Amino acid sequence: MTGHASDRERTFAALPPAQGRGFALTWWGRAWLRALEDAALDTAQVKAGRGLARAGAVGAVSVRPGRITAVVLDRDRTTHRADVLLGELSAEQWDRFLDMAVERAGHVAALLDREMPPHLVEDAASAGIELLPGLGDLEPECDCGAWDHCGHTAALCYQVARLLDQDPFVLLLMRGRAEDALLEALQARSAAPEPEVAAPQGVTAAEAYAAGEILPPLPAPPELPEEPGLPPSLDTEAPPGPGVDPVAVRHLAARTAVEARRLLAEALRPPSEHLAPVVELTTAQDAVRLAVAVPDQALAERLAVGSGRDPRALADATRAWELGGAEALSVLEEEWEPSGGTLARAHAALDSAWDEDERPSLRADGNRWTTVDAPAQVRLGRDGRWWPYRKERDRWTLAGPSALDPATALASARLSSAEPQR
Incomplete structure (x- = not known):
């Protein structure tokens, strides 16, 4: 990604066509596109915009506080200036964002790594600051005369999703702060001396014990769901990376949900009913655990090899696992002499x-x-x-x-x- 930067505006050169790839590979890029796709009244225009962006019809993109702009070449070879507006954060909101970011060093480090972790966005939202656009926040303006998102403004949004993938500071500039100014403000806050706070005065043990009766009760424990949760969907426009097997990833995610439910069930048991501590599994045992309800024959064969078993032996082992976990598997495969x-x-x-x-x-x-x-x-x-x-x-x-x-x-x-x- 190349571009010219100034204090209040950055211009990015036109990106090449996006044939064979998705427009948003990061979660924040997909959130940007959801704000477009969920609010658009004419899905045909959104689809047309996606096609224009995929064909490389979006020219250089100018990003400045509250607005992004580009010239889009239409299919009839006419050009249109497309703008998309996004509300800026107020000075008071920026102060709250900077205070929140300084409190957790990981926020600043993530931004410097050109990442926007979910906890940064969640912490900002808790402070009343919405970084990512929501439904209806992306306001279109185009010289084609459309009153809603047209193919030209939609194409601009899809192209900006690619820019956001590479640099989340693009979003922060749209919200009103350039990268250099933002980092300088963060550095100034980090270097500011902490105000002196008087040491809290302690109380006697008798006073602390007496106060226990007026404390509110602990919240009720969560209810155990009837079924394991559903893992996130892997259905995206982006093809899998090299060496990534989508079937295997889906199965691992499903087994992780099953294991999470089991751990929650164990945590919710009364102390008298707690099971024995789980012994760490060997690689071969873990391959059996993963092979339970495997959805694909090729994946089952790979797990059989990984567990050191042939497919028939793996089927016996997975049945044992379903009936009794690692202990049942040990009884199936280990013969020992009681004494x-x-x-x-x-x-x-x-x-x-x-x-x-x-x-x-x-x-x-x-x-x-x-x-x-x-x-x-x-x-x-x-x-x-x-x-x-x-x-x-x-x-x-x-x-x-x-x-x-x-x-x-x-x-x-x-x-x-x-x-x-x-």
């Missing part, structure tokens, strides 16, 4: 699970007990729970969730084994 107190407790559970005349004939192998007369098995997890397994096509498959006693788990395995196999 000492663990083995004694396992034998006691097996002995007490059935009456003498009802106890099935079981063959022990490590932490696995297999029935002699049926393709059913129970496995002991390291957490002391029992997991039901059935045999399908010479493979042991998890038949259901875990149980506290082996009899319940074995009944689940036998019931599943009796069902017709698909």
